[in-house]
Amino acid sequence: MNIFVATSDSCISALKPFSFLFNKFWYSKEKVTVLNRGVITDVDLPDNFSIVSLGENKGMDYWCDDLRNYFLSIDDDHFIFMQEDHFPLKEFNKKTYDVLLSCINDDMVGRIAITNDRAYDPYSHYKTIDGVNIIQSTQDSMYRISCQPSIWKREYMLKHMLSGLKGPWEFELLKNQYHDGYTILGLTENYPILVSNAISKGKYDEEWFRSHHVNDHYEMDMDIVNYMIEKEII
Secondary structure (H helix, E strand, C coil): CCEEEEEEHHHHHHHHHHHHHHHHHCCCCCCEEEEEECCCCCCCCCCCEEEEECCCCCCHHHHHHHHHHHHHCCCCCEEEEEECCEEECCCCCHHHHHHHHCCCCCCCEEEEECCCCCCCCCEEEEEEECCEEEEEECCCCCCCCCCCCEEEEHHHHHHHCCCCCCHHHHHHCCHHHCCCCCEEEECCCCCCCCEEECEECCEECCCCCEEEECCEEEECCHHHHHHHHHCCCC
16 A cells, blocks of 8 residues: 655655654555655655655645645555654554554545544444454544544545645644544554654654653653664654
């Protein structure tokens, strides 16, 4: 499954630590396509990474337009989408990923969270597969739409990633995501991936190596953190 990572010229330097951690923790060196809202494409990245320029970055007012136009141009029915500051923090859990992946063609599944963003909003039990309990968000749950790492049905993303929306925040807070009839899935434990939100207002957060999501707190091994600092990966 193709993996798309959104960035911009102003944050493209984050791809160095992101790609290092992705290739360290993901279960295999999957192909990653970076969607740059900007013109920079000459970045030293691992061989499994490529960059597509979406053209001149005209500001956050065009965030949805730029990404929507790209996703309209591809044939993928499903893909993984995340952002450049979603730094993986621990080994990928392939078992739970494969379980979630098996649900992509279930009726009306629009998004499947592969991190912990569905565990603390209202949900009900969806099904159990191989001992893995899958949850579904209620129709009135907050953040049914989220830019946290997820498997997306392209049709569902395009239904809500409307032209004119100003940035990921407006996308995530759309009122028409509620009671839209689509199913949003996730887990309450053993997530395929845990990530930090490493960048805040254009700068690295002091705790870029930690995941803070409601009651979930996870810190990357400090030996890895120190190695990254020593090798100037970050």
